[in-house]
Amino acid sequence: MRPVPKQRRGVTPRARLRVLQLPVVLWLTLVWVALWGELSAANVVFGLVVSIVVCLVFPLPTLPMDLHIRPLRLVWLVLRFLGDVVVASVEVAWITLRFWREPRNAVIEVDLETSSDFVLTVVAEMVSLVPGSLVVEARRSTHTLFLHVLDARDTAGVDKMRSQVYALERRVVRALGTETQRLPEGGTP
């Protein structure tokens, strides 16, 4: 286990300031303005105040991100993801409506190739959003995901799911540009 920094109590003023991450404050302000649906000076100022209070009350650790976003790869990642969601939704709907057959599920372990927390988070989120797979356990120390797969049927289905997750991880890494050097050579783009 990697040590998790525990410094909630006795936060120094300096650490408190580091909690105010500019992108987060700007993003929260944007959400505030969008929720009010009107771009006015009062909305922006009040949004800034609320964002700063939120950041101070709920401090989050900074996520080390070494991103080099590649726009084309990112578009491909999103399109491929939407395609996967549509295909998998139809599959899950079919499994649901096939009343004469009980689904044969599986719980599988997928040990991700990269060691970035950010990639782990993105892959886990995307795997969860695609129907038919659910993350039951995630290990940050070893970057391992445990998935519950709906109707995997047999070991061939399990292997297929596993290789799909690895392919997704590769697409995520290529799109976001973190730790590309860790990827094995070859493979589909």
Next chain:
Amino acid sequence: MSWTALADGIAAACLVTGALLALVAAIGVLRFPDVLTRMHSATKPQVLGLLLILVGLGFRLRDPGTIGLLAMVALFQLVTSPIASHMVGRASFRAGQVRRDLLVVDELTDLLADERPREGD
């Protein structure tokens, strides 16, 4: 065919498809045998179902402010639903709410059993 009629047609198709997916999800919750399998039904067709309904609303309402709000709904739904389903799934697996006889492969149960004595909290 005018542009508004076309947009209304797209909106109608999206709304009906989204509603059908929500119906299938409801059937799944009733029919599947254990919590984890039901989670697939309860959380998943909703992803596409909700997106389709939001797209349908966008095409029907055609108001920039509203579309911004709809995009926000979609974004927050996509970011938060995996976390909710993960927490429920994790808790139910650890509580033994799994039909193990329906699993073809289980790579987690033994691992958790090995770890249990060492877990302090």
